[in-house]
Amino acid sequence: MATPVQENLITSNKSYAANFDKGHLPLPPGKRYTVVTCMDARIDPAAAFGIDLGDAHVIRNAGASAKDALRSIVISQQLLQTQEVLLVKHTGCGMLTFQNSDATSIVEKNLGPEAVTAVKDQFGGDFLPFKNLEEQVKEDVAWLKENKAIGSNVTVSGWVYDVTTGKVKNV
Amino acid sequence: MATPVQENLITSNKSYAANFDKGHLPLPPGKRYTVVTCMDARIDPAAAFGIDLGDAHVIRNAGASAKDALRSIVISQQLLQTQEVLLVKHTGCGMLTFQNSDATSIVEKNLGPEAVTAVKDQFGGDFLPFKNLEEQVKEDVAWLKENKAIGSNVTVSGWVYDVTTGKVKNV
Known part of the structure; x- marks a missing residue:
């Protein structure tokens, strides 16, 4: 028995499939770039952001964290030859509204101490919240530019949506 | 001087912004679900997948890895009250085409041994490739269902696109 959310997907x-005519697109992104943005x-x-089907890898996680996205970015560049990263965080991000201690308390209250242990074991207990939107964009961009796992030929830019x-701006 | 990729974004x-009329949407996803799919x-x-603006969190990473997405999934559920996860991997995924040793060799060849060290230090050196598409969907779904960091009230289903x-199917 499908849930309403599953019914909607089906x-x-x-x-979508009835009108689909892009089955010929190759695996590597046609415009050789990667977008990192929030979930x-x-x-x-x-x-x-004007991404046509087949153009770019799109990585999304809570907060558009460069750190959290690093595995995917390295695969994008090293295995699929992308050459540019657009990192886009956004106004009103949930990650601006709490600290790790708040999130940990909520997890403990809802799911118990075993869940707190699971969170620590599985991603180190760091939910990667941040305090200042534009500063965090700049920090993430700088972190990627200096990262030894990223090629020095890769262009990285930072944006706020x-x-x-509905507007983006470069920061 | 903007690159062509940056010019395209701008x-x-x-x-998009000229016709934007969804500035009133609240932070929590209206349909209280989370999609995890590939970059x-x-x-x-x-x-x-029929996701209207404001409906759902969308997490994307290389391979639609549940493990890689866990931080974001926990935030989605515990801080923004989503109750369902659709995990969607896809045919022709790049993650089916290599092993960790291959990726590590490519990183070393392109960027040198310092990059291999960075990859190990920053995400444990595991690129999370997999060998069988449908099996890996089932494994990820089972892993989420058993995960102590995920509430037992959360519905998790697995799909292949x-x-x-352009068609999805439930697996």
């Missing part, structure tokens, strides 16, 4: 995908529900990277206006 | 986003350039989750037909 029904929507039927319409936030208010962001549609393809539409808002405003979820209330 | 130009495309101007058109692959041939996937447009909003269009292919075919990049040549």
Whole structure:
């Protein structure tokens, strides 16, 4: 018995597949770039950032963390020859609203001490929250530029997307 | 001086923002679910999986790895009250085409031994490749269901998207 969310996936995908004509696209991104952005529900990277199907890798995680995305970025560059990264964080990000201690307390209250242990064991207990949006974009960009796992030929730029206006700006 | 990729972002986003009328959407996903899928350039989750703006968190990484996504999934559930996960891997995934030793050799050849050390220090040197698509979907789903950091009230389902037909199927 499918849930409403699963039913929506099945029904929507039927319409999508019925009109699908991009089955010929190759694996490597045609425009050889990678977008790192947040998982936030208010962001549609393809539409808002002009990414046509087949153009770019799109990595998304809570907060658009460069650190969290590093494995995927290295694969994108080393195995699929991308040469540029656009790192896009956004206004109103949930990661600006809590600290690790808050998140840990919530996990403990909802799921018990075993869940706190699981979080520590599985990703070190760091939820990667941050305090200042533009500063964190700059920090992540600098971290990638200096990272020895990233080729020095790779161009990295940082951006902020405003979820209330739909506009991006370079920072 | 903007690169062509940056110029494309700026130009495309101007058109998007000019017609943007969703600035009122709240932070928590309206349909309270999370999609985990691959960074692959041939996937447009909003269009292919029927995700309207504001509906769902979308997490993307190389291979749609549940393990790599865990921090973001826990934040989605514990801090933003999502209750369901759709995990979607896809045919023709790059992660089926190499082993850790291959990726490590490529990194060493392109960037030198310092890069191999950086990869080991920063994400344990595991690129998380896999050998069998459907089996890996099932393994990731089982891993999430058994994970103590995930609430037992959370529904997790596994899917494969075919990049040549645009169709998803439940596995």
